[in-house]
Each structure stands twice: as C-alpha cells, then as structure tokens.
Amino acid sequence: MLSEQGHKVDCIDINTEKIELLKSGKIPLYEPGLADYLENNIKSQRIRFFDSYSQINPNTEVVFVTVDTPSDSLGNANLKNVYNAVSEVSERVNQDCLIVIKSTVPPGTAENIHNYLSNKGYNFDLGVNPEFLKQGSAVSDFLYPDRIIIGVKTKLARAKLEVIYRSFIDKNIPLIVTDTVTAEMIKYASNAFLATKVAFINEMAGLCELLGADIDLLANSMGMDHRIGKEFLKAGPGFGGSCFPKDLSALIRLAEDHNVKLQILNSVKESNYNHITNIAKKVEYVLNGVQNKKIAIWGLTFKSGTDDVRNSPAIDIAQLLVNNKAKITAYDPMGMDNARQVLKDIEYADNAIGAARDAEALLLLTEWKEFKNQDFASLKSIMAAPNVFDFRNLLDSELLLRYGYHVYSLGKKS
Numbered sequence: 001m002l003s004e005q006g007h008k009v010d011c012i013d014i015n016t017e018k019i020e021l022l023k024s025g026k027i028p029l030y031e032p033g034l035a036d037y038l039e040n041n042i043k044s045q046r047i048r049f050f051d052s053y054s055q056i057n058p059n060t061e062v063v064f065v066t067v068d069t070p071s072d073s074l075g076n077a078n079l080k081n082v083y084n085a086v087s088e089v090s091e092r093v094n095q096d097c098l099i100v101i102k103s104t105v106p107p108g109t110a111e112n113i114h115n116y117l118s119n120k121g122y123n124f125d126l127g128v129n130p131e132f133l134k135q136g137s138a139v140s141d142f143l144y145p146d147r148i149i150i151g152v153k154t155k156l157a158r159a160k161l162e163v164i165y166r167s168f169i170d171k172n173i174p175l176i177v178t179d180t181v182t183a184e185m186i187k188y189a190s191n192a193f194l195a196t197k198v199a200f201i202n203e204m205a206g207l208c209e210l211l212g213a214d215i216d217l218l219a220n221s222m223g224m225d226h227r228i229g230k231e232f233l234k235a236g237p238g239f240g241g242s243c244f245p246k247d248l249s250a251l252i253r254l255a256e257d258h259n260v261k262l263q264i265l266n267s268v269k270e271s272n273y274n275h276i277t278n279i280a281k282k283v284e285y286v287l288n289g290v291q292n293k294k295i296a297i298w299g300l301t302f303k304s305g306t307d308d309v310r311n312s313p314a315i316d317i318a319q320l321l322v323n324n325k326a327k328i329t330a331y332d333p334m335g336m337d338n339a340r341q342v343l344k345d346i347e348y349a350d351n352a353i354g355a356a357r358d359a360e361a362l363l364l365l366t367e368w369k370e371f372k373n374q375d376f377a378s379l380k381s382i383m384a385a386p387n388v389f390d391f392r393n394l395l396d397s398e399l400l401l402r403y404g405y406h407v408y409s410l411g412k413k414s
C-alpha cells in the first residue's frame with residue numbers, strides 16, 4: 001500500500017516461499033482487495049521482493065521493521081525477530097537511513113534499540129509508526145485511517161515520515177507526532193481498550209440472557225451515545241486473533257515489571273477466557289452432555305474476512321467440546337487449511353450443509369455472510385435435531401423459529 005502511494009518499496013522476508021509467491025503477484029494469506037494493488041505495483045515496478053538481507057539497497061532512505069512480536073511463555077512480547085531485523089539492516093544501510101519500528105513493541109523498545117545500535121557503534125535515527133489495520137479490512141483501514149501516529153526523536157525523522165504520508169496529510173487525515181515511547185503506548189492502549197469493549201459487551205450478553213433482555217438492541221442503543229461509540233460492541237464468542245490476546249498479555253507483563261497491576265486489563269483477560277469456556281458449557285448444558293454427539297461448527301477463523309485461526313475462540317470452543325468427546329464436523333469458507341494444522345480430532349466438511357448433516361446441534365462461531373444465506377428449510381430435514389446456537393447473532397432467529405428450530409442466540413432470550 002505504500003508503493004500504491006507512489007513510493008519505491010523493496011520488501012524483504014527470510015521466508016523464500018512467501019517471497020516467491022509475492023513476486024508472482026500472489027498474497028500468501030487471505031486479505032480482500034490486496035492482490036489487485038500488488039499486481040498493479042509489481043507491473044509499474046514500484047514494489048520488489050527479496051529473500052535475503054544482502055539484497056538491501058544501502059541507499060534506502062527509510063526502513064520499516066514489520067516482523068512479528070509473538071508472546072513468550074510468560075506473555076511478554078518476544079523481540080528476537082525485531083532485534084534480528086534491526087541488526088541485519090543496520091549492517092547494510094547508510095547511517096542516514098531512518099529505521100522505523102512498525103511491529104507492535106512494548107513502550108521503551110525504540111529507545112532500547114537506539115541504545116543497542118549506539119553500543120555497536122551505529123548512530124541511526126529511529127522512529128515508531130504503529131499500525132491500526134484490522135485483518136479482513138486492512139486495505140480500507142490503510143487508505144482511510146482515523147489518524148496516523150508517528151513517534152520520532154528528531155525533526156528530520158518527522159520530515160521523512162511526512163514525505164511518506166504526504167498523500168494522507170493532503171487529505172487532512174490527522175498525523176499525530178509524538179515521542180517514540182508515547183507512540184508505542186498508543187498502540188498497546190488502543191488494542192487493550194478495544195478488547196475491553198468486546199469483553200464488556202460479552203459480559204452484558206451473559207446478563208441479558210439471564211434477564212431476558214436483548215444484547216443487540218442494548219449495544220446499538222449504547223453506541224448511539226457518541227461518548228461510547230458503536231464500534232466493537234458486537235457480542236460474540238470472545239475476542240481472539242494474533243493481536244488482542246498477545247498485546248493484552250504483553251501490556252500486563254510490562255506493567256508488572258514496573259510493579260503495577262493493571263486491574264482492568266487482568267479482568268478483561270480473565271473475562272474473555274471465562275466467556276469462551278462458558279460458551280462450551282452452555283452447549284453441554286443445553287444438549288445434556290456432548291459425549292458421542294455429532295455437533296456441526298460453522299466458522300473457525302477468529303473473525304470473518306480472514307483465513308487466520310490464531311487464538312480463534314472457535315478453535316478453543318471446538319477443542320473444549322472434543323475434550324468432552326463430542327464428534328465435531330466443521331466448515332469454514334477460508335480457514336480450513338489453517339484449522340487443520342491446529343485442530344486434529346475433528347472432521348472437516350466441504351461446505352456448510354455438509355457439516356450439519358446428522359448433527360444434533362449447529363454452532364455458528366464466525367460471522368461469515370454465507371452462513372446467513374443457507375437453505376434452512378431443507379437443512380432442518382438433514383439434521384438429527386434442530387438445535388442452532390448462533391454465537392454471532394448473525395441468523396434470522398424468527399425465521400428459524402418458524403421453521404421449527406430451537407434457537408440459542410447470544411445475549412437474548414432462548
């Protein structure tokens with residue numbers, strides 16, 4: 001997307017397979033719309049791909065470090081890949097190159113990297129430029145950001161990043177310039193706050209269910225108060241993905257290192273865990289146990305619009321039911337290949353209807369639109385029992401009730 005803005009971009013990854021795919025115009029993951037931009041920019045030679053650091057152009061003006069920062073066993077962000085990348089780059093580019101950390105890193109990391117490079121005798125300028133793209137809508141999030149955050153140490157770094165984001169500044173998209181630690185903190189606090197909103201609404205869903213109130217009406221009405229905002233108030237089976245759980249843990253751990261207990265965020269983490277397990281328990285309760293019962297799962301990715309199953313609540317819920325000897329058949333429009341790597345003890349169907357054949361219950365766990373448009377009239381005749389658990393509140397429950405299903409929505413009276 002940076003090449004789409006007219007910049008000349010060289011991309012380096014040590015994974016040769018990925019680089020070969022990208023060179024041929026293919027994206028190694030599912031991200032709607034991205035392939036078209038890639039093709040355009042390869043054609044106009046604004047983007048190139050390399051699988052070795054040795055191919056870096058020494059005159060590169062700005063390097064964005066975008067490697068992953070996975071959780072270690074204690075929940076800390078593991079910065080090994082960031083340091084490797086920075087180290088490799090620093091040995092190959094001229095000293096006036098600006099190194100920008102785009103990876104999500106604990107506040108203070110850019111400063112630490114600056115010191116690390118100084119100790120090695122390098123004097124690079126460093127910046128921080130966190131990303132706020134959501135998987136599945138990364139292209140439009142890039143093109144229409146609410147704001148762009150740059151954390152810098154010098155005026156020159158600011159000027160270089162202003163050149164990179166010129167087309168956005170010209171469209172009056174706010175560019176917020178901070179020091180590096182504040183930029184790093186903005187990223188973590190934003191993800192933590194969004195996760196808090198999701199955990200909050202999921203707790204309200206539990207209460208709505210008991211009281212006979214309606215979570216969707218509640219969330220929409222709350223969201224109309226602009227102080228609250230309507231986004232990220234959709235109840236579901238819990239938040240997952242490669243960002244929220246990891247970043248939440250990293251922030252909690254970082255605070256602990258400073259003898260601070262982040263009480264709200266600790267509760268958010270626990271609440272999300274409880275919510276996921278409660279969903280499996282609810283299925284067990286309604287079905288009077290799941291042992292040897294055939295259960296269909298629609299949706300395995302952590303949300304729709306992606307093929308990513310990392311930390312997916314759907315996978316966790318399937319696993320909890322498998323642990324209690326349920327016989328699961330699952331289907332996901334995009335995530336089957338990735339799911340097969342992590343969830344072994346279940347069957348996979350070629351389509352949604354196939355998954356539901358002979359099932360005593362159908363669990364909808366990811367909000368793929370295609371699930372909404374199934375032929376529920378004939379589906380009922382091939383299921384062993386007409387139980388539908390809609391944990392994304394995606395389906396038309398009134399229609400399903402008319403067809404004779406037992407419908408269990410999230411945060412609504414059953």
Ligand code: UGA
Nearest residue numbers: 131132133134135198232233234236239240241243302303
């Ligand atoms: C998240 C942030 O939203 C991005 O701004 C950020 O750039 C990204 O992490 C990152 O740090 O890289 P992403 O992980 O792609 O993006 O997914 P989200 O759309 O935020 O959803 C996270 C989880 O919350 C999903 O499991 C989703 O189903 C759940 N969710 C989200 C809800 O259950 N309800 C909602 O209303 C919103």
